[in-house]
Amino acid sequence: MPAMIEYIQKDSFFHRLHPITKILWTFGVLIISFLFSTPLPIFIILLSNILIAVASGIFKQVFPAIKALFLFSLLLIVFQIFFVTEGNTLFYAIPFTNIGRVTDVGLNLSLVMSFRMVATVSTIPILMMTTPMTDMVVVLVEKLKIPFKFAFMFITALRFIPTLLGEIEQIMQAQMSRGYNSDTRNPFKKIIIIIPLAIPLLVSSIKKTEKMAISMEARGFASGPRSYYKKIMMKKEDYASLFVLISVIFITAIVF
Amino acid sequence: MISIKGLSFIYNDTKEPALNNINIEISEGEFVGIAGPTGAGKSTLTLCLNGVIPHFLHGDFYGEVKVDGKDTVDNGCAKIAYSVGSVFQDPEAQIVSTRVEDEIAFGLENLNIPRIEIGERIKESLEMTGISELRDYSTSQLSGGQKQRVAIASAIALRPKILVLDEPTSELDPKGSLDIFNTLQRLNQEYNITIVVVEQKIQLLSEYCSRLVIMDKGNIILDGETRTVLAEQETLQKIGVSAPPVTRLAYMLKKEGLYQGGFPINVEEAYLMVSKVLSEKSR
Amino acid sequence: MIRINNLCYRYRNGNSVLKNLNINIKSGEFAAIIGQNGAGKTTLLKNLNGLLKPTEGQVLICGLDTSKTKTSVLAKKIGFLFQNPDHQIFCSTVFDEIAFGLKNTGISPNEIESMVYNAAKKVGLESYLKNDPFSLSKGQRQRVALASVLAMETDILVLDEPTTGQDYNEGLEIMEIVKELNAQGKTIVMVTHDMELVAKYAKRVIILMKGTVIEDGTTEEVLSKEESLAQSNLKPPQAYLLAKKFQKQGFFRNTYTVEDMFEEIISYLRGEQNACND
Numbered sequence: 001m002p003a004m005i006e007y008i009q010k011d012s013f014f015h016r017l018h019p020i021t022k023i024l025w026t027f028g029v030l031i032i033s034f035l036f037s038t039p040l041p042i043f044i045i046l047l048s049n050i051l052i053a054v055a056s057g058i059f060k061q062v063f064p065a066i067k068a069l070f071l072f073s074l075l076l077i078v079f080q081i082f083f084v085t086e087g088n089t090l091f092y093a094i095p096f097t098n099i100g101r102v103t104d105v106g107l108n109l110s111l112v113m114s115f116r117m118v119a120t121v122s123t124i125p126i127l128m129m130t131t132p133m134t135d136m137v138v139v140l141v142e143k144l145k146i147p148f149k150f151a152f153m154f155i156t157a158l159r160f161i162p163t164l165l166g167e168i169e170q171i172m173q174a175q176m177s178r179g180y181n182s183d184t185r186n187p188f189k190k191i192i193i194i195i196p197l198a199i200p201l202l203v204s205s206i207k208k209t210e211k212m213a214i215s216m217e218a219r220g221f222a223s224g225p226r227s228y229y230k231k232i233m234m235k236k237e238d239y240a241s242l243f244v245l246i247s248v249i250f251i252t253a254i255v256f
Numbered sequence: 257m258i259s260i261k262g263l264s265f266i267y268n269d270t271k272e273p274a275l276n277n278i279n280i281e282i283s284e285g286e287f288v289g290i291a292g293p294t295g296a297g298k299s300t301l302t303l304c305l306n307g308v309i310p311h312f313l314h315g316d317f318y319g320e321v322k323v324d325g326k327d328t329v330d331n332g333c334a335k336i337a338y339s340v341g342s343v344f345q346d347p348e349a350q351i352v353s354t355r356v357e358d359e360i361a362f363g364l365e366n367l368n369i370p371r372i373e374i375g376e377r378i379k380e381s382l383e384m385t386g387i388s389e390l391r392d393y394s395t396s397q398l399s400g401g402q403k404q405r406v407a408i409a410s411a412i413a414l415r416p417k418i419l420v421l422d423e424p425t426s427e428l429d430p431k432g433s434l435d436i437f438n439t440l441q442r443l444n445q446e447y448n449i450t451i452v453v454v455e456q457k458i459q460l461l462s463e464y465c466s467r468l469v470i471m472d473k474g475n476i477i478l479d480g481e482t483r484t485v486l487a488e489q490e491t492l493q494k495i496g497v498s499a500p501p502v503t504r505l506a507y508m509l510k511k512e513g514l515y516q517g518g519f520p521i522n523v524e525e526a527y528l529m530v531s532k533v534l535s536e537k538s539r
Numbered sequence: 540m541i542r543i544n545n546l547c548y549r550y551r552n553g554n555s556v557l558k559n560l561n562i563n564i565k566s567g568e569f570a571a572i573i574g575q576n577g578a579g580k581t582t583l584l585k586n587l588n589g590l591l592k593p594t595e596g597q598v599l600i601c602g603l604d605t606s607k608t609k610t611s612v613l614a615k616k617i618g619f620l621f622q623n624p625d626h627q628i629f630c631s632t633v634f635d636e637i638a639f640g641l642k643n644t645g646i647s648p649n650e651i652e653s654m655v656y657n658a659a660k661k662v663g664l665e666s667y668l669k670n671d672p673f674s675l676s677k678g679q680r681q682r683v684a685l686a687s688v689l690a691m692e693t694d695i696l697v698l699d700e701p702t703t704g705q706d707y708n709e710g711l712e713i714m715e716i717v718k719e720l721n722a723q724g725k726t727i728v729m730v731t732h733d734m735e736l737v738a739k740y741a742k743r744v745i746i747l748m749k750g751t752v753i754e755d756g757t758t759e760e761v762l763s764k765e766e767s768l769a770q771s772n773l774k775p776p777q778a779y780l781l782a783k784k785f786q787k788q789g790f791f792r793n794t795y796t797v798e799d800m801f802e803e804i805i806s807y808l809r810g811e812q813n814a815c816n817d
Contacts, residue, residue: 007354009394134358156352162396163348167626173590174626177619178687179643181611196639199629203673207625211349214303217312218342219363219410223334229361229374293706294678399576426704429576429732431772456706459777496708501735501777505797514808523780530781533804534790 006162007132012056013237015130019139021238022131026123028245033119035252039111046119049126058129065125066118073114080110133159138230148226164205171200257418257450258282258305263319265300265309274300276474278319282452284417287444289465289482290454293496296471298454302422304328305452307336324417334367341411345423347403350410356382356393360410367414381409384447385439401432405439412443419443421453425460433457437464459500462486462521470497487519502526509533540566540695540726541587545596548582548750556582558750559596564743566694569727571741571758573734575771578747580730584697587728589613601694615644618693622700624677624684633659633675634668637687644691658690662716678709685713689720696720698729702736714740738762738776738795746771762795 014022029049033042053062087105133155140151172182175196182193263278275297282288290298303309307328310317321328324339344350353359360378369377382388387405390398398406404424411419419440425433441464443449455461461468461482468485470478472495478485486492486499489507499507502520506529509515514533520526541564548557556579564570572580585591586598589610598605601616621627630636637655646654659665662682667675672683688696698717702710718740721727731737737744737758744761746754746768754760754767761767762775763783774780778800782791790807794800 006396007394009392132358133354159352159354170621170623171626173585174619174621174623176590176610177588177614177621178627178640179611179614179691180639181609181643196629200626203625203628208346208349211344211346212352214308214312215342215344215350216352216366217308217333218306218337218340219414220334220337220366223332223366225368227365227368227371227374229358229365229371229378231371293708294676429772430774431575496706498707501797502781505778505781505801508797508801509804512805514804523777523784526777526781527784530785530800530804534785534807536808 006129008058008061008129010057010130012130014052014056014126016235016237017130017241018232018234018238019131019135020143021234021241022127023139024242025245026120026127028249029123030120031249032252033116035249037112039108039115042112042115042119046115046122049119049122053126056126056130058126061129062122062125066122069118069121073118076114076117077110080113081106135230135232138228138232142228149222160208163208164201167204168197168201171197171204174200257284257286257324258452259320259322260304261320263304263321265304265315265317267300267313267315270315273474274315275304278474278476280469280476280479282450284450285444285448286467287440287451287465288453288467288469289461290452290469290471291456291458291461291497292471292477295473297474298471299422300474301471302342302420302452302454305418305420306340306342307331307333308342337363337367337416338414339416340418340420341408341414341416343404343407343411343419343421343424345426347400347407347427350407351395351403354395356387356390356395356398356406359395359406360413363410363414377413377415381413384412384443385409386442399432400428401435404428404432404436408436408439408443412449416449418450418452421451423454423456425455425457433460440464458498462500462503470495483519483521486521502529505530540564540568540601541728542599543586543596544599546583546586546593546598547595548579548586548591549594556750557586560750560752562745562752562755564726564728566726567721567724568743569721569741570729570743570745571737572728572730572745572747573732573737573771573773574747575773577749578771579750580747581699583747584619584699584728584730587697588617588619611643614640614693615691616693617695617697618688618691620685620688620696620698620701622703624680627684627687628672628680631671632668633664633670633672633683633686636672636683637668637690640687640691654690654692655686658686661689661720662686663712678705678712681705681709681713682716685716693725695726695728698727698731700731701729702731702733710736732773734762734773734776735778738778746773758795759793 029045033045036042050066053059081102087103090102090104090107092101137151137155140146141148180196258281260278260280263275264273265275266273278301290301292298300309303313304321305323310329311333323336326336326339328336351359352362357378360381361374364374364377382391385405385408387402387409390402390406395403395406425436428436437460440451440453444451465482467480468482469476470485470492477491477495478488486503489499489504492499500521502523505526506515506519514536515529517529520529543560543562546557546560549555572583574580582591586593586605587600589605589608592606600613603613603616605613628636630639634655637658638651641651641654656665659668662685664679664682664686672680675683701713714736717727729741741758744756744758745752746761748771754764762779765775768775778797779795782794782800785791791800791803794803
């Protein structure tokens, strides 16, 4: 889970693109996925996402996310497929009975929905893994005019997710060594069973926050106007990529 | 460089003063170690040096603290950051950025240093701390010792004349601890940066610091040349501060009247001492 | 007590952390595991109580195979004191905190009360049972964590860096309690960086480097292996280095602390003992 958001350092074409280009790409994928209403083209878009991940050298890290999305989409298919009644019957889920009728329209719709979901959501981990957090902050503050404090809060929260997950693991191991057992099916017990994990985590997080704040304060945080070291410029590659993206959208809209 | 007069501080919601009438002067270029049991007020003292007390942490503040000519009450943390760099105990709770380069730029950006200068300063700070090769690394890839050195580089990017550290090697192994102290020694000797470091590892302090300050319950109990302070074994033992084993041996021998010389702090000096003592038998 | 046979541990990505370890720790021993960061010390400890299961090989704790036994069950045989007590403390009274482990193992409330009291007494906190653990000092919280481990009355006690982050007195308090427990027959396994601590308390020392054991013997034997120590960026304690300088002259053959050296100097000068020239 945390690895889905951490920046992976590689030097690929996609890595070098401006964050705005990549953000526009995620929107572009969203638009194109909705312009098509048959499964195959959307699946091709999904494949293009995977190709981008492979070309950027981050496929291994993105794969768990894509796998999870696929599994979730299977659930969606299962739920949707039986509720559509129009169209010609293709087969029944339970053979030789009338239960679980699957129609061609139903199959089409479910596949379209699930592929759309995977294609559009998978762009996010790819974006996060190829863009350093600080670049995102710079973009959010300079181009989208979000006040620095908010952008910083958001980025720092993300930066701490791996740290907190590490803490949870340590706390879990410490409590398990005292005979703590979290196997329980009872939903009410499940809530109580979290307390020996939640409280140390809460205390630890609050302490870390205070230490962080002191460290930032001692380096002049939020004391006045701020400069930015990174200068991220749009390059030829960015304009070329955007051109390709917009062309694809237009062609799709007109032709299909 | 550092001048503290009559400093007392009581945190909000506490009755006992964390600091009780502290008076101390530190000159430029000194390498001072501060030791003492838990609750002595060592951390509180470091927070008074960088302005976090009284500007960020509140309480009853008495007395005067001047660093590099600036009064810490009249100047905010940002202004003081130009004179005092700070490094704390927990590497995880200091690093803000995901890349080393960005971490060092952090303080410079906060103080609105122009972009052109930032690049130069990052390069310089990395060279001064001997970690130029880590520039493009992701901060999560670093070891504890490396993280602390990045924290030091980030603190000195603003070119402060003073560097204050609160138990920087607490979470590190022996090699990591040595790396930190060697870095501090270099900053002190080559760049004349005044170092004030709080530590529990008295053996390390005794090897690197020329001056040792011992605190207990908010007061400064001992303050002077390292050897002289370590010689006060009775006081140190009463307060609960350890000493290098060879220094303890010297104290035991002195108490028996078997030895009158200076206090050793390392094995070579102790060898001379013990040789001398053993040769007394022939008399 | 603890039998480690051909233990190998690898991460999911294939990195080998522990390679073919064979260690036997007998009942009542006081063993220290030393080595630099990344050598695999913590991984080894976590394989002892089932937090990590061996990729290959076997770990037997009092005859129980850790790969087939739940950590919550192993917790009755092997107690763990972690470096940071704040990773465990969550109750509103010291009593509840110490009782936590006992409640997990299903012991009756009557028995729990006396067991908690005994454990608190061993660490000197019997008058603090009604206090809020969060209001105590760090050293006291570490003692609460120790008490909660002691309450389980396990035969083996594992300590992960017991004195790191503590001041001298706090560390000493914990170690003296541990020493007393060892004298009463408990098996102690301790991971530490502090060579002075090793010299003072441990009877057996194991050096771990890059996942393998490079030295395993008595404290006296291992502390003299300066090369192996140097490879792990460790230095023998000052007392040992000082004693070594005099060994050719016949002094300090079996001393590893300055206190022992002092005693030897005194008896020599009083003529009670000549330099041992055997």
